[in-house]
Amino acid sequence: MSQDQIAVTGKPVVPAAPSASATGAGAFVRRHQIVEHIVLLFGVLLMMGPIAVAFTTSTHDPVTIHSEGMQLGFGDNFLPTYEAVIFEQTGFTKQVTGWGMSLNSLILGLGFAIGKIIVSMLAAYAIVYFRFPLGTLCFWIIFSTLLLPLEVRILPSYEVVQGLGLLNSYTGLILPLIASATGTFFFRQFFKSVPNELLEAARIDGAGPFRFFWDILVPLSRTMIAAIFIIMFVVGWNQYLWPILMTTDESFYTVVRGIRQILQVWIGADIPDYNEALGLAIIAMIPPVLIVIIFQRMFIKGLVESEK
Amino acid sequence: MTTLEIKQAVKRYPNGALAVKGVDVTVEDGELVVFVGPSGCGKSTLLRMVAGLESVTEGEIVLDGRLVNEVEPANRNIAMVFQNYALYPHMSVYKNLAYGLKNRGTPKAEIDAKVREAAKLLQIGDFLERKPSQLSGGQRQRVAMGRAIVRDPAIFLFDEPLSNLDAKLRNQMRLEIKRLQRRLGTAAIYVTHDQVEAMTLADRIVVLNNGEIEQIGTPAQVYGAPASTFVASFIGAPPMNLLKAQTGDGAIVIGESRIEAPVRANGPVTLGIRPERAHLANGSGGADGPPMKVDTVEELGAVRLIHGSVGGQHFTANQSADEPIPGDQVRLRLQADDLHLFDHGTGRRL
Numbered sequence: 012m013s014q015d016q017i018a019v020t021g022k023p024v025v026p027a028a029p030s031a032s033a034t035g036a037g038a039f040v041r042r043h044q045i046v047e048h049i050v051l052l053f054g055v056l057l058m059m060g061p062i063a064v065a066f067t068t069s070t071h072d073p074v075t076i077h078s079e080g081m082q083l084g085f086g087d088n089f090l091p092t093y094e095a096v097i098f099e100q101t102g103f104t105k106q107v108t109g110w111g112m113s114l115n116s117l118i119l120g121l122g123f124a125i126g127k128i129i130v131s132m133l134a135a136y137a138i139v140y141f142r143f144p145l146g147t148l149c150f151w152i153i154f155s156t157l158l159l160p161l162e163v164r165i166l167p168s169y170e171v172v173q174g175l176g177l178l179n180s181y182t183g184l185i186l187p188l189i190a191s192a193t194g195t196f197f198f199r200q201f202f203k204s205v206p207n208e209l210l211e212a213a214r215i216d217g218a219g220p221f222r223f224f225w226d227i228l229v230p231l232s233r234t235m236i237a238a239i240f241i242i243m244f245v246v247g248w249n250q251y252l253w254p255i256l257m258t259t260d261e262s263f264y265t266v267v268r269g270i271r272q273i274l275q276v277w278i279g280a281d282i283p284d285y286n287e288a289l290g291l292a293i294i295a296m297i298p299p300v301l302i303v304i305i306f307q308r309m310f311i312k313g314l315v316e317s318e319k
Numbered sequence: 320m321t322t323l324e325i326k327q328a329v330k331r332y333p334n335g336a337l338a339v340k341g342v343d344v345t346v347e348d349g350e351l352v353v354f355v356g357p358s359g360c361g362k363s364t365l366l367r368m369v370a371g372l373e374s375v376t377e378g379e380i381v382l383d384g385r386l387v388n389e390v391e392p393a394n395r396n397i398a399m400v401f402q403n404y405a406l407y408p409h410m411s412v413y414k415n416l417a418y419g420l421k422n423r424g425t426p427k428a429e430i431d432a433k434v435r436e437a438a439k440l441l442q443i444g445d446f447l448e449r450k451p452s453q454l455s456g457g458q459r460q461r462v463a464m465g466r467a468i469v470r471d472p473a474i475f476l477f478d479e480p481l482s483n484l485d486a487k488l489r490n491q492m493r494l495e496i497k498r499l500q501r502r503l504g505t506a507a508i509y510v511t512h513d514q515v516e517a518m519t520l521a522d523r524i525v526v527l528n529n530g531e532i533e534q535i536g537t538p539a540q541v542y543g544a545p546a547s548t549f550v551a552s553f554i555g556a557p558p559m560n561l562l563k564a565q566t567g568d569g570a571i572v573i574g575e576s577r578i579e580a581p582v583r584a585n586g587p588v589t590l591g592i593r594p595e596r597a598h599l600a601n602g603s604g605g606a607d608g609p610p611m612k613v614d615t616v617e618e619l620g621a622v623r624l625i626h627g628s629v630g631g632q633h634f635t636a637n638q639s640a641d642e643p644i645p646g647d648q649v650r651l652r653l654q655a656d657d658l659h660l661f662d663h664g665t666g667r668r669l
């Protein structure tokens with residue numbers, strides 16, 4: 012709709028352009044754009060260069076990489092490398108494949124993101140819309156947990172998970188992490204910005220607390236949900252320390268741990284499978300990138316469409 | 320029959336603010352009652368008590384013969400139109416209208432029939448699939464009214480529904496609301512701070528000030544016989560002139576002049592004269608009213624406003640544009656019927 016409008020208003024400008032001064036301005040704009048593009052390309056190179064090199068290098072065999080270093084051109088080992096990375100049993104006990112590790116990471120990332128969104132939305136809903144004793148205090152207590160990142164409370168957390176017998180389980184990996192002060196804070200701020208009349212209109216329309224949450228607040232929050240989902244999924248996917256402590260069973264290995272695992276060579280004379288480590292790193296990047304791309308679309312669409 | 324009775328309603332907010340101080344109002348079947356008053360006088364609070372959005376501190380709200388003090392808004396058989404429309408932004412117009420019915424468990428076919436009927440009535444049939452953000456202010460306003468209509472309520476509650484529209488659209492929608500309300504024959508309360516809206520819409524006006532009722536009456540009564548200086552200065556534009564005056568021996572004395580008093584009074588009073596009833600005597604015309612010193616003349620097209628002073632107090636008079644522009648000194652020609660006397664201390668009508 013807005014694009015149509017731009018096109019419509021843009022049209023008359025084009026025939027009006029051919030005067031001398033207008034073309035001069037056009038050239039100026041074009042020169043400007045060239046500079047801008049050079050800057051942008053440089054940025055892209057800086058960010059994408061290492062990834063591209065990692066990818067090309069991963070298509071060579073480990074001996075070449077070991078003796079000649081990183082490779083800029085493609086080698087002829089693409090299929091064998093990636094087949095091995097995805098399907099070959101690796102690890103100390105040879106129990107887990109790259110595919111399995113990706114699944115574990117996916118479960119961790121999704122559980123992390125979805126769990127955090129559900130818990131923090133419900134917490135923010137209670138804090139903003141229900142008057143209960145010490146409600147504000149509760150919020151500030153939740154908020155102050157921001158001062159205690161995972162690394163600080165990892166020992167007591169381990170103690171609790173171990174006490175519940177949840178070591179080496181997905182529940183143990185995910186559940187202790189799904190409380191989120193950040194998420195609660197963002198949703199609280201968002202709910203506070205929703206006009207009160209909307210709640211009142213819904214009350215008159217016979218929507219109880221559950222319906223108001225589900226029919227009104229959740230759809231209105233979709234951009235917030237998308238944003239928090241992106242962030243939390245990537246955080247969950249990239250968890251390293253936590254899974255190391257909570258799981259000893261190799262069938263729970265995540266991709267991030269797997270990368271390190273490949274480089275750990277047990278017999279001193281062996282050359283580590285550099286190609287496979289790089290290949291796994293490339294594979295480890297794909298899901299977060301996909302998530303960002305997919306949700307970014309929704310995110311922007313939501314921003315453009317919804318008008319409170 | 321009476322649709323709504325508000326009996327001795329009191330509202331005290333949790334922070335101690337006393338917003339409504341014992342108010343009695345009745346709304347008859349099919350009647351449009353307007354609550355009018357300056358900002359902060361408690362109009363919205365009173366309306367929201369009727370809606371059930373605010374608890375009632377004291378008193379009773381009786382709707383269709385049923386005490387509803389403790390009844391949830393959804394079960395009160397009311398419908399409300401908010402100032403900022405409060406449409407659900409993520410739902411289409413159709414869903415906005417249907418939402419309340421759906422929550423009541425109305426069958427789909429019936430919802431559809433009701434929504435389409437209301438849409439036809441309000442001429443929003445073409446927008447049913449659009450989101451509120453794709454509508455103009457006036458269209459959103461109609462959707463908000465549509466959402467009220469489909470509920471088929473005992474009473475409509477409007478809280479300043481037109482104040483987000485521009486002046487031209489406001490006049491148009493005002494007329495439309497009145498027509499619609501007549502056509503549906505449903506009782507309504509309409510809250511506004513705009514006295515023109517109040518005068519043009521109301522069957523009866525309730526003038527509120529500071530949480531209390533100043534006057535209840537038809538627009539003609541409120542305009543013609545304001546119960547207090549507050550009502551006198553609030554209703555009518557430009558507002559009624561209020562002059563300090565003395566009375567005695569059946570006459571009113573302002574400065575040097577004496578006017579025959581319409582009612583018996585003794586001692587100091589406030590004399591009210593509407594600008595449009597203060598005629599200016601042109602030159603020779605044997606006027607015996609008090610003299611007025613003219614300082615500014617405002618042309619409004621059909622009429623002109625003459626500002627000046629009478630007996631040293633500010634005074635405004637209306638004049639039709641085809642009368643000659645007065646000089647610096649004119650005399651007023653007043654009729655006893657057009658004089659309003661108010662108690663000097665309490666401001667109540669004498």
Ligand SMILES: Nc1ncnc2c1ncn2[C@@H]1O[C@H](COP(=O)(O)OP(=O)(O)O)[C@@H](O)[C@H]1O
Nearest residue numbers: 332334336338357358359360361362363364365
């Ligand atoms: N939620 C509230 N808490 C405390 N005081 C309030 C609240 N809402 C309104 N008030 C006070 O009550 C008075 C009446 O408010 P309101 O009914 O909104 O006035 P109006 O609609 O006539 O402008 C005002 O003085 C206002 O400050």
Ligand SMILES: [Mg+2]
Nearest residue numbers: 362363364479
């Ligand atoms: Mg108000």
